Amino acid sequence: MRELVERLRERANDSRDRSKPFNLLLDAAEEIERLTRENKVLSELRRDFLTLQKRIIGETGLSAIETIDRALKVFDALHLYEIFDEDRAAACQRAEEKP
Secondary structure, three states: OHHHHHHHHHHHHOOOOOOHHHHHHHHHHHHHHHHHHHHHHHHHHHHHHHHHHHHHHHHHOOOHHHHHHHHHHHHHHOOOHHHHHHHHHHHHHHHHHOO
C-alpha cells in the first residue's frame, strides 16, 4: 500500500494534467494507508491488554469479565472501548458455560 501511495504522489507532482478521479484515488489510497497504521496500533494495544489481563487475573484473582470491565472504564475515556466488546462477550460466554 505504501508503494502505491508513493507512486500516486509522484504522479500527482508531475506536470501532466490531473483529473478529478486521480485525486480521489490518491485521497483514498492515503486514507487506506492511515487506517492500516491505525489498525496496527489498535491491534498492538489489544494484544498488550490481553497479556496484561492474564497477569492481573493471575495476581489478583479478578475474573476476566471484571478485568475487562475495569479496562473499559479507562478506554471509554479514550473512546477505544469498541475493541474490547468482542473480548467481553467471549469472557461472558465462557463464564456461563462453566458449571
